[in-house]
Amino acid sequence: MGLEIDQRNMVARRAAKEIAPGMAVNLGIGIPELVADFIPNEWQVMFHSVNGILGLGPTPLKGEEDQHISNAGGAPVTVVPGASYFDSTIAYGMIRRRKLDVAFIGALQVNRKGDLANWIVPGSRVHGFGGGAELAYYAKKVIVLMSHVDPHGEPKIRKECTLPLTAKGCVDLIITERAVIEVTKNGLLLTEVMYPYSLENVILHTGATLNISENLQLVD
């Protein structure tokens, strides 16, 4: 992603504010994996992982990993009291049945209509959809966590995506190290600018028109 770990953590900390106690939340691979670290245990948020866990817990201490408990990225995790294991059809049954309150997803590009591209860079990198398309389509709220620009410095938030789409019109909110942007019926609405970036910097590095919120916040 090209972001330093403290920037990734900053995005994850901001993302955690979108979660309320008792929610069921899916964390995708990448920055989304960090979000759980910013949620208090007593909130009893149930983290869902497509490889077959509801009730993902924190990273185990070194030496205490269980080789058969991982998150969808393959990293060792623990489970919380009340957790359950299940097969792949049940993992997606929960998603399609619209039981997930929030899905945090990484992205390569997002456009002004909330279309999501994150599965292939033709001629360069191929990932595949994994569970991204279904999470993006069926979760009640979809929040993209990503770097504001790509490794070439090009905007990842664009008027149109140039990469093949994973899902259309699915993104509700975008959180980057520079800004928080809502996807609305009237286009993209900039609500927060993160220190040390300026409003001008965010506009310059965003490839689509931004409406500026009347309540725009400059966040330290």
Added chain:
Amino acid sequence: MLSKLVTREQAVEHVLDGSRLMHGGFGTIGSPALLIDTILQKGIRSLTLIGIDAGYPHVGIGKLISHRRVKHLITTHIGSNPEAGQQMMDGKLEVTFYSQGILAEKIRAGGVGIPGIVVDANMGGERTEGGEPVIFAGRPCLIEPAITAEVGIVYAKQADTYGNLIFDKTARNLNPLVAMASDITIAEVEEIVPVGELDPEKIVTPGIFVDWIVTRSGGSS
């Protein structure tokens, strides 16, 4: 007593050049490593491989791809195996992508004898494979054909000699579905016990779906 326990060489007898081979596992978790190595050593080629991902270049199911034993990959994600991506871009490996939950459900349909499933057509973006468009329940849908395989390889924590299986935490993933959707299912297990020792309430895959069992230690007794 009847037992489905065999040596690993006997177990892969039905895996042949050109076979459709389905496998359990999510990354390396729940992946039948011993059976994969045995198929690799047998020198099998031109496989059609069906599963959640492409593993890693030198670990798990990815080994078969790195050794050029696979001609067609039906999967959901290959990001952890750049070798698979490279072979795809070089035109040496055909890759068919499905969304993960849809692939799992297509395999489940195969496993329960249903010819296909009806899925929401509006879900996806731009994919390499699409089902047959229909209007169903007043909205655009796709009929996605069921998927079965000639041979399935799964990993389980425990089996009894009849082939009843119990899985292990996130090592369950696609394994129970693969067991049901394959004409011949081979289970690689940590432990095998006599019939009667597994609690019937805890059995996830009934042994009727399992043909052969090998233990991770590889022996036949």
